[in-house]
Amino acid sequence: MANIKEVAKNAGVSVATVSRFLNKKGYVSETAKENIEMAIAELNYRPNHVARSLSTKQSNLIGLIVPDITNPFFPELARAVEDIALSFDYTVVLCNSDENPEKEEQYINMLTQKYIAGFIVSSNQLTSPHYDIDVPIVALDRAIHPSIPTVTTDNVEGARIGTQYLLDCGATNIVCMRGPVGLGPADDRLKGFLQATEGKDIQTHIIESPFYFEPSEKVAEKFLKEFPEVDGIFASSDTSAIAALKMAQAMGRDVPNDLQIVGFDGVQMGKMVSPSLTTVAQDIYEMGAYATKMLIKMIEGQELLEKNINISAELVVRGTTRGE
Amino acid sequence: MANIKEVAKNAGVSVATVSRFLNKKGYVSETAKENIEMAIAELNYRPNHVARSLSTKQSNLIGLIVPDITNPFFPELARAVEDIALSFDYTVVLCNSDENPEKEEQYINMLTQKYIAGFIVSSNQLTSPHYDIDVPIVALDRAIHPSIPTVTTDNVEGARIGTQYLLDCGATNIVCMRGPVGLGPADDRLKGFLQATEGKDIQTHIIESPFYFEPSEKVAEKFLKEFPEVDGIFASSDTSAIAALKMAQAMGRDVPNDLQIVGFDGVQMGKMVSPSLTTVAQDIYEMGAYATKMLIKMIEGQELLEKNINISAELVVRGTTRGE
Numbered sequence: 001m002a003n004i005k006e007v008a009k010n011a012g013v014s015v016a017t018v019s020r021f022l023n024k025k026g027y028v029s030e031t032a033k034e035n036i037e038m039a040i041a042e043l044n045y046r047p048n049h050v051a052r053s054l055s056t057k058q059s060n061l062i063g064l065i066v067p068d069i070t071n072p073f074f075p076e077l078a079r080a081v082e083d084i085a086l087s088f089d090y091t092v093v094l095c096n097s098d099e100n101p102e103k104e105e106q107y108i109n110m111l112t113q114k115y116i117a118g119f120i121v122s123s124n125q126l127t128s129p130h131y132d133i134d135v136p137i138v139a140l141d142r143a144i145h146p147s148i149p150t151v152t153t154d155n156v157e158g159a160r161i162g163t164q165y166l167l168d169c170g171a172t173n174i175v176c177m178r179g180p181v182g183l184g185p186a187d188d189r190l191k192g193f194l195q196a197t198e199g200k201d202i203q204t205h206i207i208e209s210p211f212y213f214e215p216s217e218k219v220a221e222k223f224l225k226e227f228p229e230v231d232g233i234f235a236s237s238d239t240s241a242i243a244a245l246k247m248a249q250a251m252g253r254d255v256p257n258d259l260q261i262v263g264f265d266g267v268q269m270g271k272m273v274s275p276s277l278t279t280v281a282q283d284i285y286e287m288g289a290y291a292t293k294m295l296i297k298m299i300e301g302q303e304l305l306e307k308n309i310n311i312s313a314e315l316v317v318r319g320t321t322r323g324e
Numbered sequence: 325m326a327n328i329k330e331v332a333k334n335a336g337v338s339v340a341t342v343s344r345f346l347n348k349k350g351y352v353s354e355t356a357k358e359n360i361e362m363a364i365a366e367l368n369y370r371p372n373h374v375a376r377s378l379s380t381k382q383s384n385l386i387g388l389i390v391p392d393i394t395n396p397f398f399p400e401l402a403r404a405v406e407d408i409a410l411s412f413d414y415t416v417v418l419c420n421s422d423e424n425p426e427k428e429e430q431y432i433n434m435l436t437q438k439y440i441a442g443f444i445v446s447s448n449q450l451t452s453p454h455y456d457i458d459v460p461i462v463a464l465d466r467a468i469h470p471s472i473p474t475v476t477t478d479n480v481e482g483a484r485i486g487t488q489y490l491l492d493c494g495a496t497n498i499v500c501m502r503g504p505v506g507l508g509p510a511d512d513r514l515k516g517f518l519q520a521t522e523g524k525d526i527q528t529h530i531i532e533s534p535f536y537f538e539p540s541e542k543v544a545e546k547f548l549k550e551f552p553e554v555d556g557i558f559a560s561s562d563t564s565a566i567a568a569l570k571m572a573q574a575m576g577r578d579v580p581n582d583l584q585i586v587g588f589d590g591v592q593m594g595k596m597v598s599p600s601l602t603t604v605a606q607d608i609y610e611m612g613a614y615a616t617k618m619l620i621k622m623i624e625g626q627e628l629l630e631k632n633i634n635i636s637a638e639l640v641v642r643g644t645t646r647g648e
């Protein structure tokens with residue numbers, strides 16, 4: 001394979017000029033640029049990124065840390081991150097943290113050794129000291145630290161709108177499946193639920209529930225037995241909402257006629273169940289795309305005009321509510 | 325941060341010995357090993373993987389190429405690959421090919437420049453010349469080339485069993501949603517369907533259908549209108565099966581009492597719909613784990629005892645069939 005010296009010779013410029021061109025650092029005349037591009041094409045030269053990352057202390061690898069790629073919210077996010085990264089010639093290393101700070105730290109250590117260019121992190125380790133590293137980080141979905149740029153959904157307002165819709169549709173005895181206590185987005189969604197319901201002449205039950213299917217089914221079974229008069233469910237994730245839907249149907253409840261359900265997330269799966277799930281949809285692709293563009297700006301030394309992006313969620317009315 | 329010279333000095337050995345130790349190449353005495361390990365711990369030394377990959381022409385990055393991570397089969401596969409890779413100190417670069425040979429080639433080129441250690445590829449580009457590269461490859465789910473080690477499901481036998489079960493449950497007029505023509509696993513599943521149905525006194529309809537939800541709904545709507553007497557569906561993917569279930573219910577069909585459905589894949593989503601999907605379940609995690617272990621063996625220069633692994637699929641009976 002051709003090396004940088006041969007490219008320089010073919011282009012009639014110095015090796016230093018080719019290096020400046022490849023690393024996009026320093027001045028290269030337009031004529032030199034054209035000659036180098038032609039030489040690269042002619043010799044089928046592939047710049048050696050590993051060698052370059054040694055000299056510039058920068059690679060084009062982005063680490064994406066998510067809790068679990070099999071949770072249906074995260075493949076859609078990962079897809080957006082990868083699409084945008086690729087369009088800027090970056091590639092994405094996928095890391096599942098399982099919400100485990102030690103596993104996160106192991107990843108951060110392994111990847112920092114590879115001169116990773118930056119991280120996009122969907123984590124809840126607010127106080128993790130291992131994020132005190134010298135590469136750019138963007139927090140996605142969940143804030144990590146005030147100093148770290150963040151892309152989130154407006155969870156409070158989204159939950160308020162979703163809960164208000166249940167009230168508008170006539171629900172008067174509502175369970176909030178509030179997600180895990182202490183998880184930022186779940187806590188914010190509970191705030192929105194409370195904003196919509198407090199001071200209203202209705203009954204509410206706030207019940208902790210993980211964002212996983214089978215445990216959510218068990219939670220739903222328990223409260224549907226304990227409070228048979230419940231006529232509305234606001235769930236802090238679509239996975240929990242779908243679990244409640246399935247359990248309610250198995251227990252002979254008619255959704256939406258005697259029990260209405262609103263989820264939160266807007267994952268594709270919500271369209272696949274019967275009836276389709278009414279939900280507060282996050283713009284998942286837009287969140288991933290935004291975070292990736294912010295990170296690449298930081299990696300390339302550009303200034304961020306906005307450090308905290310809060311994207312609106314949107315109510316998507318489908319079949320698990322009765323309409324107003 | 326400490327460098328390799330300081331480690332050598334602290335351990336009382338030469339830099340070359342530390343380097344042999346780090347790269348696991350050549351002889352290092354047990355005493356030297358212990359001293360080096362202590363020095364590394366004491367100095368909190370992080371070996372520089374980028375510099376090492378330059379000297380050994382090897383990194384611990386694995387490229388995972390899948391058609392689309394948002395197709396629910398692939399997150400479960402990616403999860404297994406990442407789990408096993410991490411346990412061997414490898415990390416995974418995620419690539420969505422969209423079944424587009426040019427995009428695959430772009431990835432292969434970008435990653436080969438980074439001295440990627442190997443690729444796991446779930447692709448259908450049988451004749452792609454860009455796989456003629458000098459790093460190990462394992463094909464997963466879909467065979468690429470006879471020379472490339474492959475991990476697949478026994479699709480023919482799985483489909484035969486799934487179809488036979490529909491017959492055993494009394495279906496006599498069956499649609500096979502056969503997936504995309506020319507896609508290896510889909511073609512094999514059609515073979516299994518034909519093995520089970522040929523020569524039997526039943527009616528069959530073989531209909532092409534993509535592995536995506538909305539297009540599968542349209543396909544199902546069309547054939548349920550055209551052949552209202554259909555009483556069984558064998559779908560080549562769970563996504564298509566779930567689309568058919570939803571459409572059938574929307575058209576007033578009673579599943580499983582007057583229409584039975586069997587899917588193929590065994591993704592988590594099959595448990596979330598009502599009724600739960602009867603399906604031919606691939607051992608998705610095992611497939612990903614197997615492929616990753618094979619690839620790491622190849623990367624580390626060990627011999628593969630088996631080059632082609634064909635894992636059995638298993639019928640999982642749930643609610644979209646009536647039972648025998």
